Amino acid sequence: MVSDENSDGVSTVIGYERELKEITEAVERSGSGAPSHIAIVAEPMSGRTTFVTEIRRLYGDRVHYISLNFVIRKSDLPDVSCMNEDIILIDNCQFLTTRVIGGFEVLDTFLRTQITSKKIFITTWNTHNWKYLSSVMNIDAYFPTIVALNRMDTPLIKQLIMTRHKTGEIRFADEGTAERSMFFSVIHRSVPLPFIKTEISVPWIKLNFTVMLHKLPRKKRVQISLEDIIFEKINRIAQGNPGVAILLWDRSLKDNAISLSAITENAYSISLDSNESFILSIVLSMGSRHAKDLSVIAGSEMNIERVLYRLVQQGLIREDAGYYRIEPFALGPVTDYLKKTRRLW
Numbered sequence: 162m163v164s165d166e167n168s169d170g171v172s173t174v175i176g177y178e179r180e181l182k183e184i185t186e187a188v189e190r191s192g193s194g195a196p197s198h199i200a201i202v203a204e205p206m207s208g209r210t211t212f213v214t215e216i217r218r219l220y221g222d223r224v225h226y227i228s229l230n231f232v233i234r235k236s237d238l239p240d241v242s243c244m245n246e247d248i249i250l251i252d253n254c255q256f257l258t259t260r261v262i263g264g265f266e267v268l269d270t271f272l273r274t275q276i277t278s279k280k281i282f283i284t285t286w287n288t289h290n291w292k293y294l295s296s297v298m299n300i301d302a303y304f305p306t307i308v309a310l311n312r313m314d315t316p317l318i319k320q321l322i323m324t325r326h327k328t329g330e331i332r333f334a335d336e337g338t339a340e341r342s343m344f345f346s347v348i349h350r351s352v353p354l355p356f357i358k359t360e361i362s363v364p365w366i367k368l369n370f371t372v373m374l375h376k377l378p379r380k381k382r383v384q385i386s387l388e389d390i391i392f393e394k395i396n397r398i399a400q401g402n403p404g405v406a407i408l409l410w411d412r413s414l415k416d417n418a419i420s421l422s423a424i425t426e427n428a429y430s431i432s433l434d435s436n437e438s439f440i441l442s443i444v445l446s447m448g449s450r451h452a453k454d455l456s457v458i459a460g461s462e463m464n465i466e467r468v469l470y471r472l473v474q475q476g477l478i479r480e481d482a483g484y485y486r487i488e489p490f491a492l493g494p495v496t497d498y499l500k501k502t503r504r505l506w
Contacts, residue, residue, distance in 0.1 A: 174215055175324060176317045176403065177208065180308045184216060184283070187306040188248070191281045198275060198303065200254075201285040203310035204496075205448055205487060206404025209285055212310060213252055216283065224248045229256040232454050235270050241278055250283045255290035255447050260458055265298065272303050289446035289496075292506040312401025319392040321403055322410050330417055333388045337421030391421055398426045400493040408489050429494040431475065440468050442504040444478055445495060449486045 174181050180201075187197045203209040217224050225246035227239060233256055241249050257268040275282045286294075288309070294300040301307060313321070323331070395413075399406035413423040433441065436459070443458060444450055452469065459465040469485060472478045477491045487495055499505045 174212075175321050176313050177212055177310055180310060181212070181215065183306060183308050185219070188220070188281060188283075196279060196281045197305045198282040199284065199306040199308065200291070200300075200304040201283065201308050201310065202288045202291045203285065204288050204312070204402060205445070205492060206402055206408075206489060207310045207312070208403050209310060210252075213250065213285060216250060220248055222246070224250050227251045229253040230449075231451065232256050232259050233267060235267050238267065238271060238274070241274060241280060244280070246280075248281045248283060249278075252285045253287075253448065254284045255287040258290070258294065259454065260443065268294075268298075272300075276303065287446055287448050289442070289505055293446060296506045313396070313403050313406075314401065315389075315393050315396040318396045318399070318401075318403060318406045319389070322392070322395075322407060325407075326417075331388075331414075332418040333391060334418050334420035334423075335387060336423070391419060391424065394421060394424050398424070398493075400496075402492060405489055405492055427476070427490045429476065429491055431477065431494060431498045433471075433498075436463050437468050437471055438499065438502055438504050440465070441472055441477060441495060442499050444472075444485050445487050445499065445505075449484050452480075452483050452485065455485065 184199060184201075187199050191197045201209065201212065203212075213226075217226055223246055225241075225244045225248070227250070229252065254271075257271055258264055284304070291300070395406050395409050399409055409424065410419070413419050413425070415423065440455060440459065440463075443455065452465070455469070456465045459468070469478070469480070472485075473480060476488055477495055478485050479488050496505070
């Protein structure tokens with residue numbers, strides 16, 4: 162998701178315009194009654210940071226922004242009653258919990274503060290952590306407005322990436338061929354659940370007839386843009402995640418030229434034991450965790466150093482100054498593996 166200001170100072174959001182409208186409508190409703198608290202739920206690298214930046218731009222001085230960058234204690238919770246702003250925007254709320262005994266105390270305190278306050282709370286959550294909390298403590302009940310930043314289809318990914326370049330700046334080189342895996346793509350439709358004001362993203366198989374027809378004998382072949390085939394490949398590998406798609410584009414682009422052969426897919430053969438799968442699911446659902454936090458969650462019976470070493474060795478996570486996060490190009494394969502092994506809620 163990209164947000165660019167035009168000459169009038171108005172920001173244009175690509176890909177999540179409907180979701181942004183939900184936010185603004187919820188804020189407007191709050192002005193005429195009880196606060197309509199908002200939860201923004203998103204996968205890692207799905208554009209949440211840019212989306213939050215746009216909300217801050219829209220509401221300016223009305224917003225008090227707080228970013229949680231590590232697991233916090235109750236004493237670290239801010240006193241919102243002392244804040245002059247009427248919108249409290251809290252980013253990375255997955256850091257309000259931890260999967261240990263008593264790990265919900267901070268979240269419980271935060272939610273009590275929220276429901277007794279007259280201010281509007283806009284919160285952001287890692288989608289996997291949110292699904293876990295929805296299952297174990299029905300956190301949905303605290304947020305009348307839940308906005309999911311779902312995966313993007315190929316035309317949006319193309320628009321998102323090309324907006325970063327000037328017209329005519331990119332050359333699409335005719336090198337490489339369309340793969341069979343590009344004959345279909347997975348698109349994501351928002352489906353409303355009956356009786357509740359919640360939508361879920363449902364994967365849907367879409368046959369790419371234009372790519373199929375492009376592979377016909379020359380006399381029967383139809384013309385399809387080379388750049389569309391290139392973006393289809395990028396989005397298939399990225400699995401609709403805009404952040405991963407941008408990284409793949411940047412890695413494949415050489416001297417403002419890109420081709421099918423330049424777009425390569427990382428191969429992952431994931432084989433984990435139960436401890437490794439558990440820690441991997443924690444890292445995925447938290448976005449980033451320090452080794453000390455992971456050690457507390459693991460407990461004394463788990464050799465956390467060995468587990469982290471194994472996950473780094475397989476290219477599934479990366480370490481930076483003691484913090485561990487999912488390797489960007491492993492995001493899709495890791496998510497698929499953990500769903501298959503029922504580690505994700």
